[in-house]
Each structure stands twice: as C-alpha cells, then as structure tokens.
Amino acid sequence: MNHTYHVETKCVHSGWNPENGEARQIPIYQSTTFKYNSTDEMGKLFDLESNGYFYTRLQNPTNDAVASRIADLEGGVAAMLTSSGQAAILFAILNICEAGDHMICASEIYGGTLNLAGVTLKKFGINCTFLSVDCTDEELLAAFRPNTKLVFGESVSNPALAVLDIERFAHIAHEHGVPLIVDNTFATPINCQPFKWGADIVVHSTTKYMDGHATQVGGCIVDSGNFDWEAHSEKFPGLTTPDLSYHGIIYTKKFGKLAYITKATSQLMRDLGATPSPFNTFLLGMSLESLPLRIERHCSNALAIANFLQNHDKVSYVNYPGLSGNKYYERAKKYMPKGTCGVISAELKGGREAAVQFLDHLQLASIATHVADAKTCVLHPASHTHRQLTDEQLVSAGISPGLVRLSIGIEHVDDLIADMEQALSYVTLI
Ligand SMILES: *Cc1c(COP(=O)(O)O)cnc(C)c1O
Numbered sequence: 001m002n003h004t005y006h007v008e009t010k011c012v013h014s015g016w017n018p019e020n021g022e023a024r025q026i027p028i029y030q031s032t033t034f035k036y037n038s039t040d041e042m043g044k045l046f047d048l049e050s051n052g053y054f055y056t057r058l059q060n061p062t063n064d065a066v067a068s069r070i071a072d073l074e075g076g077v078a079a080m081l082t083s084s085g086q087a088a089i090l091f092a093i094l095n096i097c098e099a100g101d102h103m104i105c106a107s108e109i110y111g112g113t114l115n116l117a118g119v120t121l122k123k124f125g126i127n128c129t130f131l132s133v134d135c136t137d138e139e140l141l142a143a144f145r146p147n148t149k150l151v152f153g154e155s156v157s158n159p160a161l162a163v164l165d166i167e168r169f170a171h172i173a174h175e176h177g178v179p180l181i182v183d184n185t186f187a188t189p190i191n192c193q194p195f196k197w198g199a200d201i202v203v204h205s206t207t208k209y210m211d212g213h214a215t216q217v218g219g220c221i222v223d224s225g226n227f228d229w230e231a232h233s234e235k236f237p238g239l240t241t242p243d244l245s246y247h248g249i250i251y252t253k254k255f256g257k258l259a260y261i262t263k264a265t266s267q268l269m270r271d272l273g274a275t276p277s278p279f280n281t282f283l284l285g286m287s288l289e290s291l292p293l294r295i296e297r298h299c300s301n302a303l304a305i306a307n308f309l310q311n312h313d314k315v316s317y318v319n320y321p322g323l324s325g326n327k328y329y330e331r332a333k334k335y336m337p338k339g340t341c342g343v344i345s346a347e348l349k350g351g352r353e354a355a356v357q358f359l360d361h362l363q364l365a366s367i368a369t370h371v372a373d374a375k376t377c378v379l380h381p382a383s384h385t386h387r388q389l390t391d392e393q394l395v396s397a398g399i400s401p402g403l404v405r406l407s408i409g410i411e412h413v414d415d416l417i418a419d420m421e422q423a424l425s426y427v428t429l430i
Contacts (some may be wrong), residue, residue: 007073007190010293015069015230015285017123028282029061048246048254051400062278066285070210072219073189073288074202077225078261080269081218081281084184085205086112087274088219092181092203093117094272095264096236097149099125104143106133106153110205111385117152127418132187133162137172144150144176149235155194156186156332156340158371159381159405160398161319161329170198185209186341190295197335200227201260207340209293210292211287211318216280221264223239225257239263261374293411294374298342301416302408308417309346314354314427316402317347343371344410352391352401354427355380359404361423362414376409376416 005013034053036042044050055058063081071079082088089112097103102255105117107130117128129143132151151173153164173180179200184192190207194202204210206218230252233240239259242248246266251259269275277286277303299322306320321332321340332340350356359367359380368377369384379385382394382401391401408416 003075005356007234009217010069010072011291012192012289014072015065015067018103026062026282026285028278029056030278031060032056047217048249048262056278057273057275058265060275060278060281062285063276063281064139066281066288067220069210069285069288070189070206071222072180072183072203074222075189075193075195075224076202076222077257078350080264081206081276081284082221082269083202083219083274083276083280084182084217084275085219087205088203088221089113089183090117091264091268091272091274092201092221093121093126093150094237094268095260096179097121097126098238100147101125102127102129102145102148102359104131104148104151105130105163106157106164108133108160108333109152109154110185113152122207131252133157133164137168139275140169140172148176149178150181152181152183153322154183154186155192156321156333158186159343161321161328161340161343161345162383163335163340164320165331166194166197166199170200173200173332174198177235179227181277187336188293188295188341190340191299191336191340195226200224206284209295209298210291211284212291212372212374213283213287214370214373214375215287216276216283218276218280218284221261223257223260224372227260228390229259234237238267238296243267295342297410298372298408299339301410301413302342302344303339304413305406305408305416305420306344306346308420312424314349314424314429315346316349319345341372342405344408346404346406347400348402348404348427350402350427350429352382354429355402355404356383357427358423361426362419363422364419365406371405371407373407374410376411377407379407381405 045052045054067079067081105128170180181201182194182199184202185205185208202222204220206220229236229239239251252264255262305320306318306323309315310318321328365376365378381399
C-alpha cells in the first residue's frame with residue numbers, strides 16, 4: 001500500500017488489492033490445508049525456502065491479509081495475528097525471553113497481562129519488575145539487570161487510563177539494548193502511533209475497538225522492523241544464532257527486518273498454536289474499515305459524557321485523560337492529539353450503594369464485562385471484576401467502592417446522557 005495514504009484510506013484498502021475479476025472483500029479461506037503439485041514444492045515451504053501456504057496454524061491468506069492491514073496502520077514491516085490479545089502478549093514476550101530472563105513492565109496495565117507477567121511467566125522462569133508509568137528516570141534505570149530483555153507498557157492503560165510516556169521509556173530501553181513493547185489496544189493506531197515515538201513492537205487485543213462489535217476474540221503483534229537485534233546479539237540469541245529446528249537458519253541473516261515476526265510465526269505459532277480462525281479474521285478485517293469513524297465517535301461521546309458527569313452533583317470524581325484537569329491530559333495531547341479512547345471511570349458520591357442504584361437504573365447502557373464496543377456498557381468493579389475484595393482491599397487497589405467504569409459506545413450522545421441523567425436521579429445520597 002502507498003505509504004503516503006492516510007490511515008482512513010489504509011483501513012479500507014491495505015492488505016487486499018484484488019486483481020481483475022477477484023473478490024472485492026477479503027475472502028474467507030476457511031481451509032486448514034493447501035494443495036501442491038510436487039513433494040519438492042511443499043518441502044521448500046517447510047524449510048522456509050519459499051513463500052506460500054501449507055497449513056493454517058502457520059499461515060492462511062485471510063489471516064495474512066488482515067495482519068498486513070494492521071501492520072500498515074501501525075507503520076510496521078510485518079504482523080502476526082493470534083487467537084486472543086493474551087496470546088499476542090505471550091508470544092511477543094516469549095519470542096525474545098526465556099527461562100532465566102527478566103522484563104520490566106508498567107504496573108498500570110490490563111489485569112490479564114498483570115497475571116501473565118507477575119504469576120504465570122514466573123513459573124516459566126521469566127521474572128518481571130513492575131514500575132508505575134509515573135516512575136522517575138532513576139527508578140526506571142535501577143530496574144535494569146544484565147538479563148533484562150524488554151520493557152512493556154500500554155499506550156492508554158486498561159482500566160486505569162494512565163498514559164505511557166512512550167518516548168522516555170523507548171529511549172531508556174534502547175540505552176540498555178532492549179526493545180520497548182507497547183500494547184496499543186485502547187488508543188488504536190487511529191489515535192496513537194507508538195512506532196513514531198520509538199516503540200519497537202506493538203501488540204493488540206483486536207477484541208476491543210478494532211473489532212468493535214463484540215464478535216471475535218483476537219490479537220496481533222506488529223514489528224516496526226527498527227530494533228537492531230544483531231547490535232545486541234548476546235541478548236537475543238534466538239534471533240541471531242542458528243535455529244536447529246530449521247536446519248540452522250539465522251533469522252536476522254535470512255529475513256532481515258522480518259526476523260522477529262518470521263520467528264514468532266515459524267517457531268512459536270508452529271509449536272504453541274493460538275491461531276485465529278479465518279472466519280474471525282474476516283470479521284476483524286471488515287470492522288477495521290470503519291475503525292476511524294467509530295473511534296472518532298467513541299472519543300467525542302466519551303468527552304461529552306466525562307464533562308456531563310464531572311459537572312453532576314452526585315459524582316465526586318471523573319477519570320478521563322481528555323479532561324483538562326486530568327493527570328495525563330498533557331501527555332495524552334502529545335501522543336494522542338485526536339483523543340484517547342471511549343472508556344471513562346467515575347466515582348459516585350454515595351459509594352457502593354449509589355453505584356449499584358445507578359447501574360441498575362440504566363436503560364440504554366448495558367451491564368457487561370466488555371469494553372470498546374459500539375454499544376455502551378458499564379461495570380461496577382466492586383460488584384464484578386473485583387468482587388472478592390473487601391472495601392479496605394478495594395481502596396488499596398485504587399478502586400473505590402463507588403467507582404463505575406463506562407465504555408462509551410457510538411450511540412447518539414444525547415440519548416446516552418439522558419439515560420445517565422435519569423439513572424442518576426434514583427441515586428440517594430445518605
Ligand atoms: C482485553 C485486553 C487484553 C487481552 O485481550 P484478549 O483479546 O481478551 O485476550 C490485553 N490488553 C489490553 C489493553 C486489553 O484491553
């Protein structure tokens with residue numbers, strides 16, 4: 001795709017250029033396997049000597065078209081789709097980390113990633129140091145060890161809505177010879193392009209805004225192609241020394257800028273699975289066409305509702321990086337000048353009771369454990385995601401009993417505000 005095109009154009013055209021008489025929409029290659037005329041042709045594929053499809057766990061034309069669309073949106077050189085966002089994060093890490101290694105991770109991240117990095121990867125011998133996105137340079141520098149292999153953070157974090165100073169984190173990671181991996185799920189490439197600020201790898205849960213209609217769970221890893229693995233060869237032997245499972249090929253030598261994604265596909269996807277279904281990928285590809293329009297609406301609706309809630313006398317506090325008083329307002333303006341995302345959190349003055357009254361009286365917004373969907377949904381962490389915690393434990397986890405999380409959809413904003421207004425009228429302040 002022509003790299004001078006705007007992101008709106010790429011969303012519609014990247015990854016699929018039909019020839020004369022071919023399908024206009026990305027076709028669904030719902031096939032596990034692909035046929036060849038000679039043993040030799042097929043053998044070359046197994047040796048990574050020629051390009052082509054043989055088994056959908058490794059590569060599939062529908063998956064490749066959509067992966068290449070997302071790579072283009074992020075301004076990367078290659079991408080790999082996975083069956084979930086969690087799988088994308090796991091593979092992005094395992095591609096360069098093994099037992100005995102260490103990573104640094106922002107502490108304001110998605111709960112699933114927090115468990116992955118803090119609990120499950122530890123059992124694999126990979127240790128993680130968590131640091132707030134607001135840590136000082138000194139604290140960040142002090143976290144590096146000789147076996148540190150990467151730094152990880154979310155551009156806009158789920159659910160805290162903290163904004164990562166991508167340039168600062170990338171700079172310090174590079175000074176230590178390791179890449180910065182950014183989870184760009186909430187901002188999407190429409191609002192934030194982490195590669196422009198020095199991030200090396202981007203991961204996504206495509207389940208969220210990219211899909212946007214609550215239809216498929218999926219993930220994606222995108223490589224900028226900018227990190228020089230060979231310059232830090234001693235840290236990344238998996239990329240820069242022979243892979244015995246492929247007759248000793250060296251990924252950086254054979255694939256250059258495509259080394260990281262080729263290794264993730266031909267080694268990790270081969271051995272661990274987590275391949276998306278081509279049908280799910282088709283849905284994702286189609287949803288990407290309208291991503292810029294939806295994101296614009298999500299953000300303008302969220303800002304209007306954040307302002308409405310902030311001025312409401314039954315609301316004590318609103319957290320949205322697009323509000324001028326927000327802690328991350330300036331940083332968000334720098335990295336996401338068009339807006340951040342459609343998720344807001346707000347604290348009701350009446351605490352737990354008030355939050356429950358508010359949610360139970362909403363008619364248009366639905367109660368759902370999901371975010372980043374066209375349909376507005378709400379969640380009460382104290383009753384749902386963090387239900388097992390006492391009020392004291394909630395407060396120490398930074399979640400007050402009266403906190404509600406709202407994922408603002410693309411409905412007409414007046415209807416959403418009217419719904420919230422009537423639901424708030426039932427809230428009693430004792
Ligand atoms: C949802 C989410 C994930 C996990 O993605 P799944 O597709 O649910 O596996 C990872 N990171 C962020 C920021 C998320 O919001």
